[in-house]
Amino acid sequence: MFSLDRTFRFDTDISQAWTLPASWYLSDQMAQWEDQRIFSHHWQWVAHIDELREVGSFVTRQVAGEPLVILRDEDQQLRGFFNVCRHRAGRVARGCGKRQLLQCVYHGWTYRLDGSLHKTPEFQAPAGFSREAMALRPVEVAQWGPFVFARLSKEGGLSLEEWLDPIPAQTKHLPLEKMRFFKRVDYEIQCNWKVYVDNYLEGYHIPLAHPGLFREIDYKQYDVECFRYVSRQHAPVRPREDSLYVRHLAAGENPEALYYWAFPNLMFNFYPDNLQLNVILPLGKEKTLTIFLWYLLEPDRPGVEREFAASFAFSDQVQKEDIQICEEVQVGLRSRSYTQGRYVPERERGVHHFHGLLWESLKHKIISEE
Numbered sequence: 001m002f003s004l005d006r007t008f009r010f011d012t013d014i015s016q017a018w019t020l021p022a023s024w025y026l027s028d029q030m031a032q033w034e035d036q037r038i039f040s041h042h043w044q045w046v047a048h049i050d051e052l053r054e055v056g057s058f059v060t061r062q063v064a065g066e067p068l069v070i071l072r073d074e075d076q077q078l079r080g081f082f083n084v085c086r087h088r089a090g091r092v093a094r095g096c097g098k099r100q101l102l103q104c105v106y107h108g109w110t111y112r113l114d115g116s117l118h119k120t121p122e123f124q125a126p127a128g129f130s131r132e133a134m135a136l137r138p139v140e141v142a143q144w145g146p147f148v149f150a151r152l153s154k155e156g157g158l159s160l161e162e163w164l165d166p167i168p169a170q171t172k173h174l175p176l177e178k179m180r181f182f183k184r185v186d187y188e189i190q191c192n193w194k195v196y197v198d199n200y201l202e203g204y205h206i207p208l209a210h211p212g213l214f215r216e217i218d219y220k221q222y223d224v225e226c227f228r229y230v231s232r233q234h235a236p237v238r239p240r241e242d243s244l245y246v247r248h249l250a251a252g253e254n255p256e257a258l259y260y261w262a263f264p265n266l267m268f269n270f271y272p273d274n275l276q277l278n279v280i281l282p283l284g285k286e287k288t289l290t291i292f293l294w295y296l297l298e299p300d301r302p303g304v305e306r307e308f309a310a311s312f313a314f315s316d317q318v319q320k321e322d323i324q325i326c327e328e329v330q331v332g333l334r335s336r337s338y339t340q341g342r343y344v345p346e347r348e349r350g351v352h353h354f355h356g357l358l359w360e361s362l363k364h365k366i367i368s369e370e
């Protein structure tokens, strides 16, 4: 059992700051607070818009341990609800599909697509029973481009566009509305989710950990820009003839790749003709699921898999290199020899920014429950 280090205080001066204590990556208490204060309060990716185009189409998801159902109602609105029946907590939907009503799988109470209670078999409502008060509990849902997001709690929260700022404005020139889901690749990693995010947020490890990627980019120019909940990494591509990216981007109008992270766990990698969303989900304090979602222009046309084969293979290679590093770091964090480290200001501003946001979300827990 690792007890949480509550003496840590985040330092906004990166040159003076120490990194997060190892126990923050290892404690059950921290994982619980992260669900309550972080994953419940920030927008989470839940679906592709293609899955929810028709009235009655729905998907089921889990966010911060909560079962959700996301659907399109009869007024064409996207809606989200806790997937928890108001009778005795059964599921009102399983998997995904299309329905006119949601029917609880346990005793068959039904709900309309707006969440209102419809039928309650064999139950004669007693005096004072309010059907309105027994509607499914809603969650917020919003769409941006081909993505659908949900948020459990809006307490003090920003709208989806505000939270994503400046990504929507900076990607206006890309045909996002036309990008369609093509494929999903999952990787399970034996590390805390923050180890993986830390690793994504710096390019400092590229020379040693990703020799193939290092050859593709101009490492000296690698830069990070931090915004409120977003950071952007910029790595110009080296103009080499045999470069994967140059070949890949030649068809595009704007030969620039944009890499954004949005707190806490989403990464958007934009290219002129495709984009990749990475969703990083904790599966326990030392296990993480990373979901890679590929979106392409006209994904149904013949030969797409072949056309993007080199990109898929390259991404897989980089991911495997990162997985090895992250799993070794997790073991290192458990070592009695390690408690905290230091940031390299030139290279690790994105990591420091992430840790500042974690601190902002959790500090009152850390301080007040001492």
Ligand code: FES
Pocket (backbone or CB within 6 Å): 085, 086, 087, 088, 089, 090, 091, 104, 105, 106, 107, 108, 109
């Ligand atoms: S729990 Fe849903 S009908 Fe009983």
Ligand SMILES: [Fe+2]
Pocket (backbone or CB within 6 Å): 199, 200, 205, 209, 210, 318, 322
């Ligand atoms: Fe990496």
